[in-house]
Amino acid sequence: MNFKKKAALAMAGTALAATSLVASAVTLRVGNQGDALSMDPHSLNESLQISVNENVYEPLVTRGRDYKLAPALATSWKQTSPTVWRFELRKGVQFHDGTPFTADDVIFSYERAKSDGSDMKTYVGQIKEIKKLNDHSIDIITIAPFPILPELFTHFNIMSKKWCETNQATKPVDRRKGIENAASFRANGTGPYRLRERQPNVRTTYVRNGNYWGKIEGNVDEVIFNVIGNDATRVAALISGEIDAMEPIPVQDVGRIKAASNLKVLQGPELRVIFLGMDQKRDELQFSNIKGKNPFKDKRVRQAFYQAIDIEGIKRTVMRGASVPIAQMFPAQVSGYAPDLEKRLPYDPEASKKLLAEAGYPNGFEVTMNCPNDRYVNDGAICQAVAANMARVGVKIKLEVETKGTYFPKILRRDTSFYMLGWTSSTVDAHNVLYAIMSTPGDGGRGQFNLGAYSNARFDELTDKIASETDIKKRNDMIHEAIKIHQDDIGHLPLHAQTLNWGAKKNVDLVQWPDNGMMWRYVTVK
Known part of the structure; x- marks a missing residue:
């Protein structure tokens, strides 16, 4: 056989192999009511954005x-003193552009996550500094003893120092100011999926990372994330087979999807509590007909709003039973929850x-x-319903x-009454809520989402x-006292804990996390 014939056969074989690979590729088509607002993992502390981006970036x-x-990117961790944690970093990991992952990327990401414009300050606010011991060992020094530091790190995602510097993305995208950079639309993580194509508020396509350091338990090669804002259209897309999975299912359609022979519903309690906040800082409300004073500074007004809300009516008519009315700012699954204060x-x-x-x-x-x-949900x-009440x-x-794309920048600027x-x-611990949502706004992410400044x-x-206490009983007693103070003050108006409702084809196996996270590495399409 001459060289030309051998070359032709080789090319034909390569083409057949490529065709076979494409034919066997598994695609997961996901539908959601909203989009991840940015590909920047430090730009917005919002669960959907975190869930989507953590398929690309890793903590x-x-x-x-x-x-x-x-x-994940750390193989082990231990306390070497009350305020020092030693983390051993995973070796042989590459970012999607081939750059090796090292301690320098962790330190860079820490500085980025605590900088102005970051929405992730609460995840690094307990840290005083990070010391590099070598390329794959670091010491994390906390301001005070902080025994739940590893739990706090589960959403502190690591970016490539080199990539951010090369692409002028050393600072996070500030959603409050509408500022964007290369990290808004592009991504370079270490995770199991790579960003291939981004069409904001339409669809985003991801592909499996062939150089991933770990095991991808599922079989999905490509993920197409579709934004389908209209509830009826999203449900119709699942029923017709245009998408393979969706969340959330509108509560009024849960029964309909359960009844479909080729579909299933995944349900479970969610860690999320829905609540209302009130501006308690300004001397005059920005958006009210009351001039010269702020009604929400008066506890009697806050209590009047609380007692005007028919939460059982909302559960019955709006949520169709898919909610649990609540008196605390976190649900029963969270460490520190006080059953005796659930009234x-x-x-x-x-x-x-x-x-x-x-x-x-x-x-x-x-x-x-x-x-x-x-x-x-709804x-x-x-x-x-609250307005009617x-x-x-x-x-x-x-x-x-309004859509969350304009809503979040507005309220995060505190342009709201x-x-x-x-x-x-995210830590499944009360401190995360006490610190980020209920504490007086201050440095290090304290009260960063206490938008009414209780x-x-x-x-x-x-x-x-509570942050430093290691004695469980003493810690829980202090959490109990803190919850009671907030309840007595009517600091916020807790409404309910949501129930998770996902829909999927019966041939799609999903893992449903209680924080509403959908990790594609666990998905199998049969």
């Missing part, structure tokens, strides 16, 4: 199938009217309420409902002590 410590802590103030419109009158607002007042319509409908006690709500937010304790000095003191 030092992750969670396994069972949601328990597991090694909401009663729904009582007459008591609400009396409290408003005592506070000097016998005819109520007007205030703007900001809400998303594509972030939480978020817009919940806010409409408030009308019964004389409070006129001017409801502003009354707002909705949801929070998941403040109580004793609460802050307890939060600091």
Whole structure:
């Protein structure tokens, strides 16, 4: 056989192999009501964005199938003193562009995550400094003893120092200011999937990372993440087979999908609590007809709002039973939850009217309420129900409902008087919520998402002590006291814990994490 014939046969064989590879490639088509707003892992501390981006970027410590802590870019960790943690880093790991992963990337990512514009300060706020021992060993020094540091690191994702410097992306994308850079649309992580094509608010395509350091348990080669904002359209896409999986299922359609012979519903309790916040800092509300003072500084007004909300009615008519009304800012699965404090103030419109009158607002007042319509389950409908409840006690709500793409930048700038937010304790520990959501806003991510600036000095003191306390009973007693202080102050208005509802074809196996994370490395399409 001559050379030309051999070459032709070789080329033909290569083409057949390529065709076979394409034919056998497994694609997962996901539908969601919203999009990840940026590919930058430090730009927005929002669960969907975290879930999507953590298929591309990785933390030092992750969670396994069972949601328990597991090694990721760190292979081991231990405390060498009360304020020092030694992390051994994984060797032989490459970023998607081929750059080796080293300690320099961890230190760079720490500086980036704590800088202005970062939404991830709460994950690194306990750190004083990181010392490089060698390319794959670091010492993390905390400001004070912090025994749950590994749990805090599960969403502290590592970026390539070299890539960020080369692409002028050394600072995070600041969603509050609308500033974007290369990290907004491109990605270079170490994770099991690579970003291939980005069409914001339409679809984003990912492909399996052939050089991934770890095991990808599932068989998905390509993921197409589709944004389908309309509930009916999203459900129709699943039923027709245009997509393979979706979340969330609109609560009114759960039964319909359960009844479909080729579909299934994955349900479970979520760690997220939905709540309402009020501006308690400004001397005059930005968005109200009350001038010269701030009604929300008066506890009687905050309590009146609380008791005007028919939470059982919202559960019954809006959530169709897919919620658990709650009196605390985190659910029962979270360490530190206090069962004896799980008692909401009663729904009582007459008591609400009396409290408003005592506070000097016998005819109520007007205030703007900001809400998303594509972030939480039935978020817009919940806010409409709250507005209707408030009308019964004389409070006129001017409801502003919008897509999360414009909603989050606005409320994160604190351009709001009354707002909705949801929070998941990523550490499955109370401190995460006490520190980020309920503490007085300050340095190191303290109160970064306490957007109404609720403040109580004793609460802050307890939060600091809770961070360092290793005695479980003492720690839980302090958490209990902190919860009680916040409840007595009516610091926020807790509504309910959501229930997770995902839909999928029956031939798609998914792992549903309680933080609503969907990790594609666990997905198998049969």
